[in-house]
Amino acid sequence: MTAENQKREISKYTLAVFLQTVGSGITMTYMNLFMTDYLMISAAAVSTTLLIAKLLDLVMSFVTGPIVEGARFKKGKYVPWMYILCIALPICFSLTYLDTNALHFPVVVRCAIIILAYVGYGVGMSIVMICRGGFLQLMSGADM
Secondary structure: OOHHHHHHHHHHHHHHHHHHHHHHHHHHHHHHHHHHHHOOOOHHHHHHHHHHHHHHHHHHHHHHHHHHHHOOEOOEOOHHHHHHHHHHHHHHHHHHOOOOOOOOOOHHHHHHHHHHHHHHHHHHHHHHHHHHHHHHHHHHOOOO
16 A cells, blocks of 8 residues: 555545544434424433433443454454444434334333434444454554
8 A cells, every 4th residue: 555545545534533423423412302302201211211321332332342353254354344334323323313202102112212222323333433443553554
């Protein structure tokens, strides 16, 4: 890989990380308003839901690292994960904003759907960050 190609790849990597961080930060902040104002879930239920989801996400973030690093695929260590997550992450993210008012579920079920979607999105993002770190090591070589 030439120095120019390497700079181009690192620039693409940096742009992707920046856009994902900004987009995810904005939409996750909006999630609180969406659940309280549109889904009409009480603020106490929303905060409890997000507390449970974030605690589960914390536990899963410790579990995903060894799973990703221990997996061996024919196409490499990280590439298959990225292919899987290209499908799984948008699904989990969309489920986070599912209009559960139309489904007429009780609040507990609606909060459980949000927890599962949030944890799925969080686990997916943990795997993406692990893969991106591996890609960065491959792009930069021995001198990061």
